[in-house]
Amino acid sequence: MISITNLTKIYPARGDAEPVLAIDDLSLSVAENEFLTVLGPSGCGKTTLLKILAGLVPWNTGEITIDGVPVDGPGDDRAMVFQSFALLPWASVLDNVAFGLMLRKVPRAERYEQARAMIRTVGLARFEKSLPRELSGGMQQRVGLARAMVMRPKVLLMDEPFSALDEQTRRYMQEELLGMWEAHKTTVIFITHSMEEAVFLGDRVVLLEPSPGRLHKIYDVPLARPRHDVEEDPEFGRITSELWRQIRAMSTVDVGAPAPVTS
Numbered sequence: 001m002i003s004i005t006n007l008t009k010i011y012p013a014r015g016d017a018e019p020v021l022a023i024d025d026l027s028l029s030v031a032e033n034e035f036l037t038v039l040g041p042s043g044c045g046k047t048t049l050l051k052i053l054a055g056l057v058p059w060n061t062g063e064i065t066i067d068g069v070p071v072d073g074p075g076d077d078r079a080m081v082f083q084s085f086a087l088l089p090w091a092s093v094l095d096n097v098a099f100g101l102m103l104r105k106v107p108r109a110e111r112y113e114q115a116r117a118m119i120r121t122v123g124l125a126r127f128e129k130s131l132p133r134e135l136s137g138g139m140q141q142r143v144g145l146a147r148a149m150v151m152r153p154k155v156l157l158m159d160e161p162f163s164a165l166d167e168q169t170r171r172y173m174q175e176e177l178l179g180m181w182e183a184h185k186t187t188v189i190f191i192t193h194s195m196e197e198a199v200f201l202g203d204r205v206v207l208l209e210p211s212p213g214r215l216h217k218i219y220d221v222p223l224a225r226p227r228h229d230v231e232e233d234p235e236f237g238r239i240t241s242e243l244w245r246q247i248r249a250m251s252t253v254d255v256g257a258p259a260p261v262t263s
C-alpha cells in the first residue's frame with residue numbers, strides 16, 4: 001500500500017520567479033494492486049506528484065511510504081513510463097527492455113529471456129532487433145511499457161503515457177495496459193488529462209485542483225472489469241460528466257498560473 005500524508009512541495013524561487021506551492025497538504029492512500037488515475041487541470045501538480053513518488057524530486061513536508069517503507073529516492077520497487085517514451089535511441093528493442101535488468105546485474109542470458117518474454121507480451125516479438133526510430137509511436141510506447149513491466153515493479157508510475165498517440169492507438173494501448181495489469185497485478189498510478197481515459201482505466205479517479213495543487217475529490221469507479229464497451233454504461237457517462245462539471249468550475253480560477261507561497 002502507498003501512503004501519502006500531508007505532502008507539501010514548494011519549488012524555490014528562481015531569478016525573478018516567486019516560489020511555487022505545487023502541492024499543498026495532500027494526503028492519499030493507494031491500495032495494493034489498485035489502478036489509480038490522477039486528473040486535473042494544467043499546473044495542478046500531477047507530474048510533480050508522480051516525480052516525488054518516483055523519488056526523482058524532493059519534497060518539503062509530509063511522509064510517503066510504500067508497504068510501510070519510507071520513500072527515499074528512486075527504488076527497484078517503482079518503474080516509470082513517460083509520455084515521451086524516453087527509450088535509448090541507439091539500442092534495439094531487446095536491449096531497451098533488458099537495460100534495467102542489466103543495471104540490476106541480472107545475468108545476460110536470464111535478462112534476455114525475461115525481456116523477450118515481456119516483448120512477446122506487448123506483441124513486438126518480430127521487432128526485437130529494431131531501433132526505436134524504426135517503430136511507430138504506439139510500438140515505441142509498448143517498448144516503454146515492456147521496459148517498465150519487466151522490472152516487476154510493485155508500483156507502475158505512468159505520466160500521460162498515451163497522450164502522444166493517435167486516438168485509435170491510444171484506445172488499443174489502454175485495453176492492452178488493462179490486460180497486462182490483470183495478468184501481472186501491480187499498483188498503477190496513471191496521470192492523464194482525459195476524463196474518459198481516467199474513468200475507463202481507474203478503480204478510482206483522483207481529481208486535483210490547481211493554484212495551489214490540492215486534492216479536490218476522489219471518485220470511485222464502480223464499473224465491472226474487463227471494461228470492453230464500458231462507454232455504453234450510464235455510470236461511465238455520469239462520472240465523466242461530473243468530472244467535467246468540476247473541472248469547468250475550476251477554470252474560473254487562474255488555471256495553470258503558478259501558486260505563490262504565502263506564509
Ligand SMILES: Nc1ncnc2c1ncn2[C@@H]1O[C@H](COP(=O)(O)OP(=O)(O)OP(=O)(O)O)[C@@H](O)[C@H]1O
Binds near residue numbers: 012040
Ligand atoms: N522545476 C520547476 N520549477 C519551478 N516550478 C515548477 C517546476 N515544475 C513545475 N513547476 C510548477 O509547479 C506547478 C505544478 O506543475 P506540474 O508540472 O506538476 O503540474 P501538472 O498538473 O503536471 O501540469 P500539466 O498538466 O500542464 O503537465 C506549476 O505551477 C508549475 O509551473
